[in-house]
Amino acid sequence: MMRLYVEGIGLLGPGLDGWSASRDVLAGTTPYVAAPTSLRASDMLPAAERRRAGVPIKLALAVGQEAFLQAGRDTKTTSTVFTSSGGDNDNVHAINGILATAPREVSPTRFHNSVHNAAAGYWCIAAGTHEPSTSLCAYDASFAAGLLESATQVTVDDATVVLIAYDHPYPEPLNAVRPIAAAFGMALILTPRKTEKSLATIEVDIVSGNGQETAMRDAGLEALRSGVPAARGLPLLAALARGEAAQLCIAYLDDNHLDIRIAPC
Amino acid sequence: MAASAQEKELAQLIVTSLNLEMTADEIEPEAPLYGEGLGLDSIDILELSLAISKTYGVQLKSDDADNNKIFSSLRSLNEHIQQHRPK
Structure with missing residues (x-):
C-alpha cells in the first residue's frame, strides 16, 4: 500500500470550469450542466509557445496552474507525471492529412507538437522547472497508470509530484474508431508527508482481478468518466469534493485494478 | 513608407501561418522579423518558409547565405519572394 497526501487540485472539462467552480457539482449538491470545455492558452507561457499550444497543452497547463495556485507550491521544485491516452489528437489528424496529400510537407510546428511528451515540454518552459518529468499513455487505463506512477515516485523518491491527466477527442474519421467524449484535464499535487495544506490522504494498492469500477452518481458525469480516459479519475475528485472517507475502484491494465482509499485531513 | 498591397498580403500570411497575437496591419514593413521586433524564432522561420513555398x-533554403538579409524585414522578404516567384 502506498500512502500520499493531496495538496492541490486542478480540473477542466465540459461544464467543469475549474476545481473551485466544480466542487459543488462533483459533491452532488449542484446539478451538472454539460457545456463545451472552456479552453484558453495559459498566461504562464511565453508568447511564442502560447500561440503554438494545441488543446492538450491548454488543458494540461490550465489544470496544473490551478493545482499549484491552490497548494501555494513552487512549480520549479515539483516533479511531473503527465498521462494521456492519445496526446494531441488534433495534431495526429492534421499530420495524417498532410502525409496523405502531395507534397507531404509537414509543418514544423505540427512536428514539434507531435511527440507524446509535448505537454511536459511546454509545462517545463512555463513552470521554469528542470525536475524529473514522466509522460505516459495506457489507453483506457491512462489515469490509473499515471496515479500508480505518481504514487510510486512519491513513495520511492520521497518526492512531491504533480499528476496531470488530459485527453481530447479525435476529429473524424479517427473519432469513429477511438471515440473520446470531450476535452478534459485534471491535476493532483501529491506529497509524501502531511502538510498544513493537505486536503486528504490517498492510499493506493494495485490488486489483481477485475473490480467493480466506481461510477459517478450523476448520469452526465458518468458518461464523461466512462467516455474520456483521463476522466477515470472523476470518482476520486467527487470523493474529495464531498470531503468524506471513500473507497474507490479504478480499472488498470491486464485485468488489474487500483484499490483507492480516501480520507479527508 | 507604408506597406504595399503585396506586403499586406504577405503580412497576413505571416499572422495566419504563425497564429500571431496581432493583426497584419501591425507588422511594420521595415521592422526586424527575427528576434527583437516581431519576436519570431527558428521554428517560426521554418513554418513561414513552408507557408511561402505553398503560397508563392x-x-x-535553411542554408542560404542570404537568409539574414531575406528575413530581415517584411519588405526584404517580400522583395525576395517577388523576384523569385514563378512567372
Whole structure:
C-alpha cells in the first residue's frame, strides 16, 4: 500500500470550469450542466509557445496552474507525471492529412507538437522547472497508470509530484474508431508527508482481478468518466469534493485494478 | 513608407501561418522579423518558409547565405519572394 497526501487540485472539462467552480457539482449538491470545455492558452507561457499550444497543452497547463495556485507550491521544485491516452489528437489528424496529400510537407510546428511528451515540454518552459518529468499513455487505463506512477515516485523518491491527466477527442474519421467524449484535464499535487495544506490522504494498492469500477452518481458525469480516459479519475475528485472517507475502484491494465482509499485531513 | 498591397498580403500570411497575437496591419514593413521586433524564432522561420513555398512557389533554403538579409524585414522578404516567384 502506498500512502500520499493531496495538496492541490486542478480540473477542466465540459461544464467543469475549474476545481473551485466544480466542487459543488462533483459533491452532488449542484446539478451538472454539460457545456463545451472552456479552453484558453495559459498566461504562464511565453508568447511564442502560447500561440503554438494545441488543446492538450491548454488543458494540461490550465489544470496544473490551478493545482499549484491552490497548494501555494513552487512549480520549479515539483516533479511531473503527465498521462494521456492519445496526446494531441488534433495534431495526429492534421499530420495524417498532410502525409496523405502531395507534397507531404509537414509543418514544423505540427512536428514539434507531435511527440507524446509535448505537454511536459511546454509545462517545463512555463513552470521554469528542470525536475524529473514522466509522460505516459495506457489507453483506457491512462489515469490509473499515471496515479500508480505518481504514487510510486512519491513513495520511492520521497518526492512531491504533480499528476496531470488530459485527453481530447479525435476529429473524424479517427473519432469513429477511438471515440473520446470531450476535452478534459485534471491535476493532483501529491506529497509524501502531511502538510498544513493537505486536503486528504490517498492510499493506493494495485490488486489483481477485475473490480467493480466506481461510477459517478450523476448520469452526465458518468458518461464523461466512462467516455474520456483521463476522466477515470472523476470518482476520486467527487470523493474529495464531498470531503468524506471513500473507497474507490479504478480499472488498470491486464485485468488489474487500483484499490483507492480516501480520507479527508 | 507604408506597406504595399503585396506586403499586406504577405503580412497576413505571416499572422495566419504563425497564429500571431496581432493583426497584419501591425507588422511594420521595415521592422526586424527575427528576434527583437516581431519576436519570431527558428521554428517560426521554418513554418513561414513552408507557408511561402505553398503560397508563392518560392523555396527558401535553411542554408542560404542570404537568409539574414531575406528575413530581415517584411519588405526584404517580400522583395525576395517577388523576384523569385514563378512567372
